[in-house]
Amino acid sequence: MRPKVKFLTEQLIMDILAEAFEILCKLGVELHNKSVLEMLSDHGCNVDMGKMHVNFTEEVINKALKSAEGEFKLYDIHGNQTHDFSGDNVHFTPGSAALNILDHETKKLRKPLTQDYIDYAKILNQLPYIASQSTAFIPSDVAAQISDSYRMFLSLLYCEKPVVTGTFTIESFEVMKDFQLAVRGSEKALKEKPLAIFSCCPTSPLKFSDVTSQNVVDCAKYGIPVEFISMPLSGFMAPVTLTGTVIQHTAETLSGIVISQLTNPGAPMLYGGSPAIFDVRYETTPMGAIETMMIDCANNEIGKYLGLPTQAYISLSDSKQLDAQAGLETGIGATLAALAGINNLSGPGMLDFESCQSLEKLIVDNEICGMTLRLVQGIEPKEDFPSLPHFEELLQEQHLLISKHSRKYLRDEHYFPGTVIDRANRARWQEEGALFLEDRANNEVKRLISEYTPSEISDDIRNELVKLMEAEAKRYGQDTLPERL
Amino acid sequence: MELLDRISSTLQKGEDEQVAELTKQAIDENIPAQDILDNGLIAGMNVIGEQFRKHEIFLPEVLLAAKAMYAGMDLLKPLFIKEKVPTQGKVVIGTVHGDLHDLGKNLVGIMLKGAGFDVIDLGKDVPAEKFVEAAKTEDAGVIGMSALLTTTMPVMKKVVELLKENGLEDAVKTIIGGAPASEDFADEIGVNAYGFDAGKAVELVKELTGKK
């Protein structure tokens, strides 16, 4: 049996949905994109062009929900399937778009450089429990205007996993779409085998910016999956109660679903979010708060009730260093999210309110992901009945270390963490250098960078990506790209 | 002065209607407007600010007090204009061009208002030119800029350059904030101060305007 956690009764889900529908129809949404407003108007929504405001109708929301696909798959650079967003399948991806990285040597924050990003991509290519790469941080050694596309470019060159990303502007979509076409070869091939997911953020409360609306439309046109990232902040930009926050999140996400589905019925989407409670003591948005995680799990239940695959920004920490707080917040989040059955979990590596990535933390978090993936496999009998023969063998042999049953099931039944998780006895731990977690993680960082085997992406694709990126950089006055080692 | 103490303590409890009543009473008793402001309203906000800094009270208490402060200020404003009393000072704030993150900026605005500053909020997605223009036309002493994206930080630098071009770098002080900003970045682009939260913003704007 797959273990499962739930927070909402079916009645509560229906009540929340009813409120969200009412909000969308009566209060409506502020939407700063003329062509999207026109499209909504054409479908019978009540639009006020002057105020850039739309009141939805129940029919249009239901129509969108009806055309929405309940599942989709994701494929790596070579076209091999890596993700199946359906049922309660769980996939992890690193927290995205950090401003800083935590430098292991100095223990201080710094702005990331191209080389840091390449190291990150090389490491991620080899982490078995993090299924996709995200454009995890912003290299600061290129023009600011290309910082969103440049991350994706480096990702595609150095790591073979699919990419969770997003644009900062309407303009960047073009080249980020062209990268994907370069990898797949044609629009049709890209539609058949999606390579990337774009995060699209409604603005709480009940607003859609020009950029986000346009991104949703552009992605839908090309069949590029989107994940809606609504961010209601409980007690600040959303009701203080968790239920009230979920109502707001539901309304904001539904409005995104309508934009996507009216543009292209069946366009792939994840019902996602990055809600948080607002900490009124520090004016911050704690991702590691237990209530934040509960809201994430509840949102997942709404999404699943609507028949959609889901996403959440969970399994990350607000701590500033790779310390016990980082571990406990990431661990609790990953565990809850996996038990809830959220399909795409964004978080590993992240610290400091989504603003700092750490390569060492990625190594630790990969183990957290591995453990939770084991957890959700639950307890299943494996040739355990009848059990008498096993015990007869045990009594006779005095151990089961090399029994047939043990050898057959050991590696599936027990999860073996990497060396970053310390399970040695004290004396051996001491003999092996008495290393603390961070140093053990850093050893892994160094090992994975040195053992990296280059991505098997073809030279043609590589050259095409470089050509596209160079042209984009030139457009913004940058004639050469930083050296790539 | 007992009445002013009462204004201060009522303000600390966030009782806006009562603060308005007491302020009116003080005006009727011919207590100078400047006195009511400094020793009643601002005195109360200073206590609140200090308690907030020490984490003894939380943001909602501060906002309630600020609301009470406005209730009193609204009554004093006409007198200030009549008596030509200088206000705490004007601050132009906004989130820079390309950036829609305005929550932090809004909090900073509320807190500055609460501390008695005249706040001209230009909203979000504000081009560099608009900051400088507003500072000129409003005769503001401080420009406060917020950015949450790496991509939008250069706008802050542009504002500093424009101020220089207009010969305003001494008359108009600059302060920045938001997740990607830092003390180092402020130094690098020649901004006067960097504030990490709304309480700090008030402290620094007071320093910049010599109100401390």
Ligand code: B12
């Ligand atoms: C909430 C949020 C949003 C909301 C914003 C809602 C709104 N109306 O503002 C929404 C969902 C719309 C959003 C959208 C996006 N976001 Co956003 N967002 C955040 C988040 C989680 C919290 C920001 C926040 O409001 N915090 C709470 C407030 C109270 O705190 P604050 O803003 O820091 O302000 C305080 C201090 O900084 C200071 N301060 C702030 N301004 C000023 C000014 C002065 C003068 C002073 C003295 C002090 C000061 O005082 C404030 C009060 O304490 C941050 C994460 C983070 N760590 O900041 C990401 C974050 C900033 N967003 C990010 C991104 C990528 C985006 C998007 C591009 C995503 C997308 N692909 O669509 C879009 C951008 C749209 C745009 N063009 O602006 C990235 C930035 C990455 C980067 N390297 O630039 C971050 C870091 C998260 C992440 N890792 O992905 N986002």
